[in-house]
Structures are given as C-alpha cells and as structure tokens.
Amino acid sequence: MMAPAAPSAGAAVPEAGFAVIGGSGSFAADFPAGLDPAVRVLGEGLVFDTPWGVSPPFALFEREGRRVLHVRMHGWRAGVSRGRASRQVFSVLHRAGVKRILSDAGVGSLDRLLDPGDLVVPDDFVDMTTDRDGLGTIVGDHLLIMRDAVCATGREALIAAARRLAPGRRLFTRGTYVVTEGPRFESPAEVRVLQTMGDIIGQSFSPEVWLARDIGACYAGVYIVVNYGEGVVRDWEHAELKRIFSADADLMGRILLEALAALPDDASCRCRELRKPTLLK
Numbered sequence: 001m002m003a004p005a006a007p008s009a010g011a012a013v014p015e016a017g018f019a020v021i022g023g024s025g026s027f028a029a030d031f032p033a034g035l036d037p038a039v040r041v042l043g044e045g046l047v048f049d050t051p052w053g054v055s056p057p058f059a060l061f062e063r064e065g066r067r068v069l070h071v072r073m074h075g076w077r078a079g080v081s082r083g084r085a086s087r088q089v090f091s092v093l094h095r096a097g098v099k100r101i102l103s104d105a106g107v108g109s110l111d112r113l114l115d116p117g118d119l120v121v122p123d124d125f126v127d128m129t130t131d132r133d134g135l136g137t138i139v140g141d142h143l144l145i146m147r148d149a150v151c152a153t154g155r156e157a158l159i160a161a162a163r164r165l166a167p168g169r170r171l172f173t174r175g176t177y178v179v180t181e182g183p184r185f186e187s188p189a190e191v192r193v194l195q196t197m198g199d200i201i202g203q204s205f206s207p208e209v210w211l212a213r214d215i216g217a218c219y220a221g222v223y224i225v226v227n228y229g230e231g232v233v234r235d236w237e238h239a240e241l242k243r244i245f246s247a248d249a250d251l252m253g254r255i256l257l258e259a260l261a262a263l264p265d266d267a268s269c270r271c272r273e274l275r276k277p278t279l280l281k
Contacts, residue, residue, distance in 0.1 A: 002112070003034060003199035004237070008051050008149060009047045009048060009054045009055075009242075010048075010049055011046070011048060013048050013092055013095040014043070014046075014059065014060055014067070014069075014096060015067065015095050015097050015098065015100055016066065016067040016068055016069045016096045016098055016100075017066065017098060017265070018066055018067070018068040018069075018098060018100050018101075018260060018263065019068060019069045019070070019071075019093050019098045019100070019101045019102075019120070019206060019217075020032075020068060020069075020071075020101075020102050020256055020260065021030050021070075021071055021074055021075075021089065021097070021101060021102070021103040021104075021105045022070060022071065022072045022074075022103070022124060022253075022256075023028060023103060023105030023204055023221075024042055024073065024103050024104075024105050024107070024118055024226075024245060025104040025106050025141050025222070025223065025224045025245075025248070025249065025252040026104050026253040027072065027073060027245065027249060028245055028246050028249035028250055029249035029250045029252065029253035031060070031070065031211060031251065031253040031256075031257075032059075032060070032061050032063070032068075032070060032221060032257060035250060035253045035254050036060075036063065036254070038061050038064060039061050039062070039065070039257070040061060040062045040066070041059060041060075041061045042052040042056070042060040042062055042212050043058075043059065043060040044059045044060075045057045045059075046058040046059065046060060048092050048095075049056050050087070050088045051087075051090035051091060051120065052084050052087040052088045052091065052093065052135060053057060053080070053084065054088070054117075055075070055088040055089065055091070055092050056071055056072075056075035056077060056085060056089065057072075057152055058070060058071050058092065059071075060074055063257070063260070063261065064148055065262065066254075066260070066261075068260065069092070069093065069096055069098060071089055071092075072086070074086070074089070074103075074105075074204050074208070074230060075088055075089040075249035075261045079277075079281050081131070081132075081180065081202070082132060082180050083129075083131060083133070083135050083183075083207065084133035084135055084254040085188055086207050086208060086211060087135050087138065087211070088135075089208075090208075090211040090212070090214070091138055093215060093217065094112070094138050094139065094215040094217075096172045098215070098217050099216070099217050099218065100154065100217060100218045100271075101154075101183075101208075101217050101218065101219045101220075101221045102130065102154060102157075102158065102219075102220060102221065102222075102224050102256050102259055102263075103204070103208060103219070103220075103221035103222075104221055104224075104252050104255075104256060105203075105204045105205075105221065105223050105224075106200050106202070106219065106225075106226035106227075106241075106244070106245060107120070107177070107200040107201060107223045107225055107226065108185075108192055108200065108201045108202065108225070108226070108227050108228065108229045108232075108234060108236075109199075109201075109227070109228050109229055109232055109233075110178065110191065110195045110197075110199055110200060110201050110229050111199045111200075111224045111232075112228075112232060112233055113194075114172070114200065114225050115170070115171065115178060115225060115233075115238075116197065116225050116228070116240060116241075116244055117170070117225065117244060117248070118169070118170045118171070118172065118224070118225045119162050119166065119169055119170065119171045119172065119176075119222060119223070119224055119225075119226070120151055120171075120172045120175050120199065120200050120222075120223045120225065121155050121159050121162070121171070121172070121173055121174070121175075121220070121221070121222050121223070122150060122174065122176060122177040122199070122205075122206060122221070122223065123148075123149070123150050123156050123174040123176075123201065124149055124150065124174075124175075124176045124177070124198075125149055125150075125176060125178070125179060125198075125205050125206060125209055126175045126176060126177075126178045126179065126197045127179050127205075127207075128178060128179055128181070128194070128196050128197075129179055129180065129181050129206055129208045130181045130268045131135060131181060132181070132206065132207050133207070135253065137157065137211070137214045138214050138215050139215055139216075140214065141277065141278055142214065142216075142276060142277055143275070143276040143277070143278055143279070144213045144274075144275060144277055145213075145274040145276065146172060146210060146213070146274070147274055148191065148208075148271070148274060149209055149210075150209065150219065150220050150221075151218035151219055151220045151262065151271050152268050152269050152270070153218065153263065153264065153268050153269040154219065154220025154259070154263065154269075155173075155217055155220045157174050157201070157220075157259035157262040158210075158220055158221070158255060158256075158259045159171065159220045160162050160259070161200055161254075161255045161256075161258035161259040161262065162186055162222060162261065164258070165251060165254055165255055165258060166251055166255075170185065172199075175198070175199035175200060176198030176199050176200075176239050177196065177198060177199075177200050177201075177202060177205045177223070178194050178197050178198035178199075178200070178201045178202075179201075179202065179203060179204070179205045179206040179270040180194075180202075180203055181203070185201070186201065186230060188230040188231035190230075191229040191230045191231050191232060192231065193217060194229070195232070197209075198225060200223060201229055202215060202223065204236075205221065210213060213271065213275055214275075216272065216275055217271075218269060218271045222252065222255055222259075223258070224244065224248055225256070226240075226241045226250060227240070227241050228274060
C-alpha cells in the first residue's frame, strides 16, 4: 500500500510516543520498512513549521501499535546549521509528545583499545561544540540535571539488542562520548587533548542528549566505531570507513528497531526526576 502524500509544512505534527534519530551508522539501510516486516509506514517526507524554520523530512511508522517518528542523519542538511537542525527536530518531537528517543552514529576511537567495527553504548558525554548553544532550548522552563545523562532503560534495551543480533561483535556497555563541532575531523593535537576526556568522538550527541531532557524525553544511542582518531593506533583509511558504513548499516538499523520494541511505555527510569522546574521565575 502506498504511503499517504506528504503534507505541507504547515500541517499538524502527528502524535507519536517514540522517535528514532538516525545517523551515519544506519544511513545506508532501508530503515525502517526494509528491515522489519512488522513495520507499517504511515507517512514519509513529512515536514513541519518550527520556530527555527521548516523541519527536515520525517517518516512516521507503526510497529506493534507503537507510533514512531524517524528522521535521517540527525536532520542535518545543506544550508542549515547543525544547532538549528537539532532545534527543528526536537521542536517536532516535543509537539508529537515523544517520550523515548533512540539514536545512532558512526564515531571515532579515542582509546587505543577500541577498533573499527566495535559497538559502544555510552553513558556520559563531554560537549566540546562551539556554536550550537546560541539558539536556546525548546521548552526552557526546567533545570536540566545531567547527572545520569543517558537513559538507563534505553541503554539496557540497546545493549540487549546488540548482544542478540551481533553476538560475535565487541560491545562496550559504557563510555564517554566527546562531541566536537564538525563538520571537519579533528587534528592530532586536538585528539591528544580529547583523549583525556573520553573514549569515542563524534558530532551528534550534543545538543540532542540535553534537548531530549529539555522536552521531557529519554535519550540513548548506539555507536559504531568507524575510524581511529588522528594519531590513535594508525592513520585511518577512507575505504575502510566507507566499507563499515555500508556493511553494518542494516545491523545498526535492526538494533534500533529491536531496542525500540523492548522499551517500556511507562517511565521506568530516573530521567523524569532529573528535570526540575526552574527557580528563576
């Protein structure tokens, strides 16, 4: 059955309790319908007006009664800053009523023990971005406590899915994600400094992780190491990075879908407790 025609940007945001923010890890996959016959796509190419401009295109799908919004590559596209793209995405998720968010990406290794092809489900982050906070929050009326930055329930679901679907793959169940501005890669000197801060390096985790808390949603992600940071182990090769993106995209997509199915509907984590009403009124 063909999906409904895409609405205009002025259309109302549909209700959905869950969201998948797709990244480079799953980009090459036919996500979601090509990976799971239980998925029913309800709409594609859905764009919406937001205070930060017209949103990137979303897909809306249903799996076992759950409605899920999906956006590709974090909403990044030419002509839109990454900070603005994130606000557009999370403005839509907030209006949809999304409470649980899963994400993915390819990342670099800051640790000599992490190799290309390894999977990491981080539990903390360091934000080294330089130009993403000026656009503010979506809701903005709460203190955002980042004590447990990543949802424990979401992490457990992703870890269980990765273990089942990739039993022979090295999986690291905690770690610190260092976020840089991009879109360029880091210099060897920068990597040496950043190695003191975390285990993997990438460009997508922030502001997503704290904008999720701003809208009252849980956030967790699974990340595939696609290269070594500059000066870590050896020079990375573009061909190897391309191969990993292509070969492992379906696996990353299936991990997301299986973890999504395992998430509870209720707030079985501490995330809601770490969003307190602001005292500055």
